[in-house]
Amino acid sequence: MEDTKTIRLAIEGMHCANCSANVEKHVGALHGVDHINVNLATNTATVVVKKGEADAADVLHVFDSLPYSAEVIPPGTLLVDEKRRAKEAKTRKHDFHVFVTSLILTLVIVFIGMAPGVHMALGDALAQAFAPDAAMGHSHALAMFFANIVLMVLTIPVQFGCGARFYKGAFQSLRSGSANMDVLVALGTTIAFAFSVYITFAPVIFNDWSGEATRELNEGMPYFETCAMLITFVLLGKMLETRAKGATNQAIESLINLTPPMVTVVRDGEEREIPLAQTEEGEIIIVRPGGKVPVDGVILEGSTEVDESMLTGEAMPQLKQVGDTVIGGTLNTTGAFIMRATRVGADTTLARIVAAVEEAQGTKAPIQRFADRVAAVFVPAILAIALATFIIWMICGMVAGNSLAHNIQAALLPAIAVIVVACPCALGLATPTALVVGMGKGAQNGILIKDGEVLEQLGIVRASVFDKTGTITKGRPEVVSCDVPDEALFLAAALEGRSEHPLARAVVAYAEERLAAQGDSRVFPPVESFEAIVGAGVRGTVEGHEVFVGMAPGAQGSEVQIDGTCVGTIAFRDEPKEDAAASIADLESTYGITAYLVTGDNERVAKEVAQSVNIAPAHVRWSESPLEKAESIKEIRASLPEGKGGVAFVGDGINDAPALAAADVGVAMASGTDVALDAGSVVLMHNKVGDFATAVRLSRATMRKVRQNLFWALIYNVIMIPLAACGIVAPALAGAAMACSSVSVVCNSLLLKRFR
Numbered sequence: 230m231e232d233t234k235t236i237r238l239a240i241e242g243m244h245c246a247n248c249s250a251n252v253e254k255h256v257g258a259l260h261g262v263d264h265i266n267v268n269l270a271t272n273t274a275t276v277v278v279k280k281g282e283a284d285a286a287d288v289l290h291v292f293d294s295l296p297y298s299a300e301v302i303p304p305g306t307l308l309v310d311e312k313r314r315a316k317e318a319k320t321r322k323h324d325f326h327v328f329v330t331s332l333i334l335t336l337v338i339v340f341i342g343m344a345p346g347v348h349m350a351l352g353d354a355l356a357q358a359f360a361p362d363a364a365m366g367h368s369h370a371l372a373m374f375f376a377n378i379v380l381m382v383l384t385i386p387v388q389f390g391c392g393a394r395f396y397k398g399a400f401q402s403l404r405s406g407s408a409n410m411d412v413l414v415a416l417g418t419t420i421a422f423a424f425s426v427y428i429t430f431a432p433v434i435f436n437d438w439s440g441e442a443t444r445e446l447n448e449g450m451p452y453f454e455t456c457a458m459l460i461t462f463v464l465l466g467k468m469l470e471t472r473a474k475g476a477t478n479q480a481i482e483s484l485i486n487l488t489p490p491m492v493t494v495v496r497d498g499e500e501r502e503i504p505l506a507q508t509e510e511g512e513i514i515i516v517r518p519g520g521k522v523p524v525d526g527v528i529l530e531g532s533t534e535v536d537e538s539m540l541t542g543e544a545m546p547q548l549k550q551v552g553d554t555v556i557g558g559t560l561n562t563t564g565a566f567i568m569r570a571t572r573v574g575a576d577t578t579l580a581r582i583v584a585a586v587e588e589a590q591g592t593k594a595p596i597q598r599f600a601d602r603v604a605a606v607f608v609p610a611i612l613a614i615a616l617a618t619f620i621i622w623m624i625c626g627m628v629a630g631n632s633l634a635h636n637i638q639a640a641l642l643p644a645i646a647v648i649v650v651a652c653p654c655a656l657g658l659a660t661p662t663a664l665v666v667g668m669g670k671g672a673q674n675g676i677l678i679k680d681g682e683v684l685e686q687l688g689i690v691r692a693s694v695f696d697k698t699g700t701i702t703k704g705r706p707e708v709v710s711c712d713v714p715d716e717a718l719f720l721a722a723a724l725e726g727r728s729e730h731p732l733a734r735a736v737v738a739y740a741e742e743r744l745a746a747q748g749d750s751r752v753f754p755p756v757e758s759f760e761a762i763v764g765a766g767v768r769g770t771v772e773g774h775e776v777f778v779g780m781a782p783g784a785q786g787s788e789v790q791i792d793g794t795c796v797g798t799i800a801f802r803d804e805p806k807e808d809a810a811a812s813i814a815d816l817e818s819t820y821g822i823t824a825y826l827v828t829g830d831n832e833r834v835a836k837e838v839a840q841s842v843n844i845a846p847a848h849v850r851w852s853e854s855p856l857e858k859a860e861s862i863k864e865i866r867a868s869l870p871e872g873k874g875g876v877a878f879v880g881d882g883i884n885d886a887p888a889l890a891a892a893d894v895g896v897a898m899a900s901g902t903d904v905a906l907d908a909g910s911v912v913l914m915h916n917k918v919g920d921f922a923t924a925v926r927l928s929r930a931t932m933r934k935v936r937q938n939l940f941w942a943l944i945y946n947v948i949m950i951p952l953a954a955c956g957i958v959a960p961a962l963a964g965a966a967m968a969c970s971s972v973s974v975v976c977n978s979l980l981l982k983r984f985r
Contacts (some may be wrong), residue, residue, distance in 0.1 A: 233263055236285050237588075238274040240267070242297035244398065244467070245410035246604030246657025253601075255405065256291050259283060266593050270661035274299070275588070296401025296409075304575075321471060328464045331391035335457040338383050341376065342454040352376030370432050377429040377451050384453040388422050392460040408608035410653055414463050414964075416612075417648035418456050421960060424641060425451030452642075452960075459649055459964035466968020470654065470975055484583050484672060487558035492523045495567075512570040516561050524557040524573045531566030535559050582914070585679065586672045594681035596935055597660035603943075604656050611651040611950070618954040619644040642960060646953035650963035651946060654971035659938030662978035667931030670984050675914035676924045683910040687894050688928035690822055691874030692865050693921065694888070695813075696858075697828035697838055698803060699881040700898050701918065704731045706803035708739035713789045713797035719744060720771045721778050721789045723753035728767050732787060735801060736778065765854070780829060780852070803838075810842040812919040820925050822877075824848065825865060827858050827888070859891040866893070879921055880909075896921055930984055938974045945970045 243249055249267040256265050256276060261283025267274045276288050285301045292299045341347055352372030360371060389396070395418070398411030427434075428451045491502050495513040505523055508514070513529070516522055522535065534546035537559045546562050549555055555568060558579040574580065619640045626636030664681050671678050678684050695701050713721060722740030725733035744751070759769040766779010766787065777790040778799075786800035816822040825848040826839045835851035850861050858878075866876045875893030878885065889895030889909045897909030898916050913920040949966055952958045958966065 232280055233277050234280050234284075236276045236278060236288055237302040238276065238288070238299045239302055240272050240274055240292075240297050240299045242398065242401075243267075243269055243272055245269075245654040246600060247407060247409040247608055247653050248297065248402075249657055250601060250604050251402070251405060251407040251409065252295065252297060254407070255295060256288060259287060259291055261287065268593075268661045268665075269657045270665045271587075273302070295405050296398055321468075324464070324468050324471065327391050328461070328468050331387050331457070331461045331464055334383055334387050334391075335454075335461045338380055338387070338457045339454045341383075342380055342450070348376045348450070349373075351379060355379070373450075374429065374432055377425075377453075380451060380453040381426060381429055384422065384425075384457050387457045387460050388418060391464060392418060395460075395463070408612070410608075412608060413611060413648050413651060413653075414459070417645045417960065417964075418459050420641065420648075421452045421459070421645050422456045424638075425453050425456065428452075455645075455959070455961045458961040462961070462964040462968045463649075466972055469968070469972045470658075484558075484579065484586075487521065487579060489521045489523055493517075506574070508570060508573045510570055510573050510576075512573070514568050514570055515565065516555075516568060517565045518561060518563055520561050522555045522557050522559045522561060522568075524570045525577045526555055526557075526568040526570045526572070528553050528555060529567045529569055531564055533564035533566050534562045536562050582672065582677060585677050585912075586668055589668050589678055589680050589684075594660055594664060594685040594932075594935065596685060596932070596939070597681070600656045600659055600939060600942075604653055607651070607653045607656065611648065614950060614954065615644045615647040618647050622956075639956075643954055643956040645960045646956070646958050646963040647950055649960055650949045650953040650958060650967055652942070652967045652970040654967075655942035655945060655974045656939070658971055658974050658978075659942050660935050662975050663931050663934040663938060663981065666978050666981040667927060667934070667984075670981055671924065671927050674920070674923060674927070676920055676927065677912040677914065678924070678928075679910045679912075683894055684928050685932055686875055687877070687911065687925060688932045689874045690877045690894055690925065691869055692823045692825060692876045693816060694825040694827055694858075694862060694865060694876060694878045694892070695844075695918075696878075696880035696885050696888075697826060697830055697835065698731055699916075700879055701809050701826065701838055701842055702803035702805050704803065704881070706731055706735045706801040708735055708799055709802045710786075710800040711739065711743075711797065713799060715744065715747065715749070717789055717791050717796040719749075719751070719753070720774055720776050720791065723771045724756055724759070724767055724769050724776045724778055726753050727756050727759045727769065728761060730761075730767075731803070732801060733767070733778075736787070736799060739799075786831070801834075805838060805841050806918055808917055808919040812917075812922050813842050813844060815919075815922050816925070820922065820929075822925065825861075826850070827853050827861050829853055829855075855885065855887045858885065859887040862888055862891040877921070879913075879918075896924070927984060931981060934978055934981055938977055941977070942970065942974055 240252065243252070246269065249269045252267045252274060253265050256262060256274070261279045261281075263277040263279055265274060265276045278284065278288070289299055289301065341351060349372055352375045355375035355378075356371045359375065392415070395411045395415040398409065399415040402409045402412055488505055490505055492505050492508050492512075493515045494501055494503055494508065495515065500515065508524055512524075514523060514526065516533075518533070528549055528551050530551065532548070532550040535549050535555055536546045537556065549566070554571075556579070557572075557577040572578070575584065622640030622643055623636050626639050631639070660681075664684065667684065668678050678687070698704055698706070711718065718740050722737050722744075725736040725740075754772050757770040759767065761767050762779065766777060768775070768777040768779075770776070775790075775792050778787055780787065786798045788798050789796050813824045816824060824842075824844050826835060826842075826844045827850040828835050828838075830851060832851045835849050836846060839846065839849040853861060862876055862878055869876070877894040877896055878888045878892035879896040879898065880889060881898050889897065894911060895909035896911040896913060899912050899914045911924055913924070945966075949958060949963070953963050
């Protein structure tokens with residue numbers, strides 16, 4: 230929209246679904262913000278603001294009161310750039326060192342606290358060393374005290390050093406008026422630590438070294454190992470989660486790595502090597518055999534064969550000579566050549582593809598709204614359940630006649646377990662991680678899907694409407710018959726030379742060959758008042774004559790008119806693509822998608838093409854203008870059972886804009902050197918009908934992963950929270966289970982990488 234502006238943010242500090250919901254709530258409440266999408270998998274946000282009412286500075290100001298930091302991603306800048314990769318690598322290194330420190334200390338704590346005989350042996354030794362006289366009379370209680378002091382000292386750096394991130398996150402989250410995963414971890418471990426400190430110093434508090442004061446409290450044994458294990462397990466889970474989340478973007482990184490880091494340019498008559506980012510438009514670049522083409526450009530000298538499979542899907546290298554275009558990221562296989570850069574930086578085809586995928590990955594699928602609603606109340610609900618658990622256990626203990634100390638201990642551990650076993654992270658990661666991997670995998674396979682809503686809709690399509698020329702057919706028509714006189718053909722070819730339409734190119738090629746065979750070597754004259762009429766043809770003035778070439782009612786092919794008089798017709802033949810028939814049959818048999826053909830061509834040609842690719846005669850519509858195609862989309866949608874799927878339109882993405890917009894999913898075929906990124910909600914870069922079936926399969930595979938993730942995230946919490954409340958799951962085990970939950974969701978999403 231012209232009155233809005235999109236701002237992309239890179240956000241640090243988000244850990245769970247409540248974090249992303251918190252950002253959306255506060256930024257979304259800012260005056261002038263139209264809407265916001267936060268992606269937990271990529272730690273990014275897309276904010277749409279109304280021009281003149283809010284800008285980037287206003288949005289960033291909101292983060293001053295939030296427990297997260299944000300920076301604007303400049304337009305044309307990729308999320309996965311060197312700066313951010315270096316920053317993420319530094320963060321991962323720091324997290325690893327913190328985890329290793331926590332792990333070593335935890336192993337020592339667990340060994341002292343849980344290995345048979347070690348705890349008392351250490352206590353006896355310390356008691357004899359520091360209080361030999363007191364140890365004679367109070368050997369057991371004093372030994373326990375000294376051993377517990379050692380455990381406490383070892384636990385403090387784990388609890389408040391390695392676990393400092395949880396306290397900081399919890400404090401800032403509560404200050405902003407919300408509660409996230411950090412609140413659960415900090416609260417659960419702090420309660421366990423405080424109770425352990427109480428057990429340790431109970432003999433001092435009550436001045437009772439007989440052991441009676443603490444004997445009922447876990448036989449005087451504190452829960453320091455529980456605190457340490459909780460922190461360590463959660464740190465391990467977050468570290469594995471971060472690494473797994475990083476792996477979701479490997480598809481984007483593999484696309485970025487198609488371009489070389491350094492470029493050989495000619496400046497002031499000398500060859501120089503410069504970083505790719507410093508390449509300028511118009512730069513003269515040398516590409517040697519085996520090297521990658523750095524940017525889009527035109528060959529000035531030399532000839533070679535270029536492997537363009539990354540872009541067009543063609544396995545065979547393509548011959549490139551002087552005047553031909555080359556695309557950044559393709560591979561030069563044979564000869565050296567000199568090129569002039571025509572598109573650099575964010576304007577290159579590859580950069581636009583990567584930017585489109587990154588933008589798509591920042592969107593949400595409708596199915597994520599369910600997870601968002603759950604996340605909004607998750608942490609408060611868990612705290613309420615934990616409090617209820619504590620109260621119920623206390624009441625049960627009182628009814629059973631147990632002592633207060635025993636009841637507190639019996640109630641406290643299940644309540645702590647409830648707090649730390651709950652996992653909002655898994656809910657928050659369930660949808661975005663699958664979308665990121667799925668869209669990245671699509672890009673690797675030449676399928677660009679513009680947003681999460683389209684990805685979800687693509688999987689429930691029940692009717693697919695195909696354009697003919699360039700979609701079902703190869704888009705390289707040939708003239709099979711022509712009764713136009715030579716002089717009129719000469720004028721018509723001059724007019725068609727101004728058009729890029731495949732039929733126009735066929736007319737020019739036919740006219741050149743036919744006239745040359747008759748010894749006519751005239752150069753086509755200039756055209757005045759040229760006009761391309763969408764869906765109808767072209768008209769203009771050539772050598773003083775009003776010339777029109779295009780469709781006419783009842784014409785079997787293109788009609789040629791000179792000064793308003795029809796002088797003949799031209800008939801064409803355009804062969805179907807090799808994979809068209811098999812792909813359409815696969816759509817119907819495997820995915821239950823009914824195929825239709827709509828075309829501006831005549832009835833005979835339309836039915837011939839439909840028959841060759843196994844589209845039923847009743848599903849063929851011909852002689853339709855672009856607006857009529859859009860109406861056909863609406864009629865086909867109305868014929869579907871109510872609420873059952875939608876309609877996709879597959880076209881060339883240029884002349885079929887109305888139909889693409891009218892369809893539930895607009896699928897644009899892209900030409901190899903001019904990817905129509907803005908033409909449809911899905912772009913098939915390889916220009917193959919079969920890629921539409923692949924897109925449907927990818928959509929269904931991705932949404933299947935989303936549903937699996939949501940199921941396991943929910944079922945985990947539904948099962949583990951009651952088990953923790955019943956005292957079956959100990960707090961340390963609860964921490965490990967929470968860590969495994971979010972990691973398992975991300976790893977399940979990563980299984981999409983096996984999609985073929």
